[in-house]
Amino acid sequence: MTEANFPAWAWIAVLLGVVIIAGLAFYAGRLLAQLKAQNQRRDQALAMRNENLHESIVTIAKAMEQGQCPLSEGALRLVVLLDLRVESNQAGYARKYPSLHDMYERIKHMPTHEARKQYPKAEIRKMDNEREGYEKELEDVILQDVRQLLKDFA
Numbered sequence: 001m002t003e004a005n006f007p008a009w010a011w012i013a014v015l016l017g018v019v020i021i022a023g024l025a026f027y028a029g030r031l032l033a034q035l036k037a038q039n040q041r042r043d044q045a046l047a048m049r050n051e052n053l054h055e056s057i058v059t060i061a062k063a064m065e066q067g068q069c070p071l072s073e074g075a076l077r078l079v080v081l082l083d084l085r086v087e088s089n090q091a092g093y094a095r096k097y098p099s100l101h102d103m104y105e106r107i108k109h110m111p112t113h114e115a116r117k118q119y120p121k122a123e124i125r126k127m128d129n130e131r132e133g134y135e136k137e138l139e140d141v142i143l144q145d146v147r148q149l150l151k152d153f154a
Contacts, residue, residue: 050086057081058153061146071135071142075103076112078149097149099141106134 060077063069078100082093094101110127111119119127135142 046086049084053081053085054153058150061149061153064146065143065150071139072103072107072131074146075100075142076107079104096152097145099138099145100149103134103138103142107131 057078060069060074060081064071064074064078078097079093082088082091082097085091107130110116110131116124
């Protein structure tokens, strides 16, 4: 078939196909650009969240090291904050800071804040004595973990 024999409708179909493909390519490009921008915003939000967590972790660890925060309360807070970090699954914080996690596991069942107020005073005293006993037992190793954590997060 020569150019002279190529019907006009075929030229229109080819031109229409090129226009459709160009339009779809433009649309796909816009979607990819939107996805890239969305991923950048997500990455920035995660980095900001991790930075805020980092700051809180260091503050609590310093307070524990200086005796300004009870070891049990600090362990509860640190374990939760470490678990919230983006890389927590790969970081192996339970292996790096075993004493903090040990304290957490021992006292995580104990009520706090408003829930604590619903227990009789004798029961609260019993839980406090148990918690304080754990603090005395684990004090040295928890403080070792806290010092290591401060080094790791410096």
